[in-house]
Amino acid sequence: MSTHSHADMLPRGTLILAGTLVLFAFTATATVRIAHIPAAASPAAMRAAQQIQLVSSRNLRFSDRADGAVVIVDADRGGTASIVEPGQQTGFIRGVMRGLARERRMRGIGDQPPFNLSLWRDGQLSLTDSVTGRSIELTAFGSSNRATFMALLPEGPAA
Numbered sequence: 001m002s003t004h005s006h007a008d009m010l011p012r013g014t015l016i017l018a019g020t021l022v023l024f025a026f027t028a029t030a031t032v033r034i035a036h037i038p039a040a041a042s043p044a045a046m047r048a049a050q051q052i053q054l055v056s057s058r059n060l061r062f063s064d065r066a067d068g069a070v071v072i073v074d075a076d077r078g079g080t081a082s083i084v085e086p087g088q089q090t091g092f093i094r095g096v097m098r099g100l101a102r103e104r105r106m107r108g109i110g111d112q113p114p115f116n117l118s119l120w121r122d123g124q125l126s127l128t129d130s131v132t133g134r135s136i137e138l139t140a141f142g143s144s145n146r147a148t149f150m151a152l153l154p155e156g157p158a159a
Contacts, residue, residue: 059114059116103132114130125139
């Protein structure tokens, strides 16, 4: 009959590495807490601190149509701002809105509250959920993706 030893289950090097990783995480956390290192500021907080002015904004509602199109309505004026037909090269709008709609569904919120699309003096473009407060900085996704949302502002791409 063979003897069974628990000493050979994990190599010593693996245990030392795991212990070092835990110690590093603890040290980094303690350093941040003790030194009172501030968290990275959100873009909205940075704009407020720098007093960056709003250039243009529009409150929009996004809804799916039975044929797969996305209808974008100006929530303040009531007119249709745009219709994203199925098959158009506008996957970015669909992707962004899918993520925001998922968060609303998880919270039991429908599609009636509008989203706010804002262009700022520093050139940044943001989309903010008026209910959850979640904001997406659209400029970070590249110029062509940014342009799809810029076209939804009242002044269009030249804004």
